[in-house]
Amino acid sequence: MRILQLCPKPPRPARDGGCLAMDALTRGLLADGHSVRLLVASTEKHPNEQESLDPLYVASTNYQAVEIDTALNIVDALSHLITGESYHIGRFHVPDFERELEVILRNEVFDVVLLESLFMTSYEPAIRRLSDARVILRAHNVEHRIWQGLVDESKMGLRKLYISTLTKQLAEYESIRINDFDALIPITDEDAEIFREIGATIPIHVTPFGMDYEDSNDTVNSETVDHVFHFGSMDWQPNIQGVKWLLEEVWPKVRNVNSEAKLILAGRKMPASFVTNAELGIEVIGEVESAQEFLDRRGIMTIPIHSGSGMRVKAVEGMSAGRPAVSTEIGVSGLDLENGEHALIANSPTEFASHIIELLNNPELSNSIAQKGKAHIRNKFSNKNIVSKLVKFIHTL
Structure with missing residues (x-):
């Protein structure tokens, strides 16, 4: 298969669990004989570190990074509050990224476009316009559940009110958009069940994080933890x-x-x-x-x-x-x-x-x-x- 993988941050270097999960899937697909093309967002929080990447990795994935600004912008934040649109999603929808995506789709043919996380889903309409590929959402989390936890932990005040509003907008977006894709691949069975509860009717396949083991040794050396x-x-x-x-x-x-x-x-x-x-x-x-x-x-x-x-x-x-x-x-x-x-x-x-x-x-x-x-x-x-x-x-x- 020919696969285009859209990532909200560079998978390498693997700085956190999300990076590891994206990179593991890329490695696994390449090892299974598929063609994988990577288009990643580079942000201030998660910058692209091109000089540290293995040249073979860059070449084998036709790796391309686009700088986008996801920093908090008061004007944009207030605008999204007024319109009711999710600011979490809007921060990742950037014209420069969409233009690069459109160039790729006009010049290459893919069987699958894999959206790594909810934050890449605003590009789905552009993909549909230019490609017949199956569009699959890989949901690393049920995003609004994470933010609801922050709301529950926050003290009463303007901050809690603002986070609560953002969370409600995100939850609404997540439930409305969930069936706009050809399939959903959550990380856990628990998340799959939550997606069904909020209305998902598209095909679902749980795809957890996987690891490559250089050895088959399952033993543990006897030791005293210190x-x-x-x-x-x-x-x-x-x-x-x-x-x-x-x-x-x-x-x-x-x-x-x-x-x-x-x-x-x-x-x-x-x-x-x-x-x-x-x-x-x-x-x-x-x-x-x-x-x-x-x-x-x-x-x-x-x-x-x-x-x-x-x-x-x-x-x-x-x-x-x-x-x-x-x-x-x-x-x-x-x-x-x-x-x-x-x-x-x-x-x-x-x-x-x-x-x-x-x-x-x-x-x-x-x-x-x-x-x-x-x-x-x-x-x-x-x-x-x-x-x-x-x-x-x-x-x-």
Whole structure:
């Protein structure tokens, strides 16, 4: 198949879970023998880093980036409030990007145009005008659910009122547009069910994040964990809220029982409010050079997410690297984990802290959780198998 993949940010370098998910699909489709063309939006928050890209990757995907300005614009924001149109979507609809898209569609023929996230969907009319390709939405999240979580967490005031209005506009857009595509490929079964609840009647195929494994080794080296960590992109509000909860509600309970416990916070765009505190055993290291090297350290992974949808890609990465995990239910949504078998799952601060303490004190349990979690993730999230199933689904459309 000839596939055009539209991305709201550059998949590489893989700075966050969204980048990893887009890149995994590109790699999988190329490995399966398909032609993939990449058109990506480059923003101030997620800039294109052309010089760091592998020339073979650029050539094999005919990679092209277009700079767009998604920064908050007061005039545009007020205009969207008046018209009732979603400002979240409008920020990504830029004439320069649409012109480049039209040039590509006039000069090349595609079987599929893959829209990576809701933020690329405003280009669907232009695609329909110039191409007979099947237009497929890959929904990384149910976007309005993420923003509703922010509304629920916000204090009363103008900010909450504004975010609430934006969220309602986004929810309306999501429900109105959901059937304008030839198919929908959400990340999790839970998201697929939500889309059906808001009115989706088009064909749906769940396509989770997949990983390529250079080896078939599902074993975990016996080791004693020596720290707890959180690893994730910190420009995503659910992560910020989750770490705040971890620091304020959970970690004091852990330290009350184990005064030597150490917590490491890693990830890009770390807020200035999260600081190293040796007295409390907290070390903030921010962005790491190598995710794999960081995950190879002997730590307990925490996933303290309380809002959002989709799949936590960092959870898949960490567990596939053999890290024992303590998570909320939302944090491991879509992973089909069995509590106590593949990970320890809790939503309350007391139970979450208890699980961390249990793994710190019980190396046998920690190794068992790590071993079974790694085997489960590697079996379920093989990129080759995921892409193969997706291709078969597309051929049925």
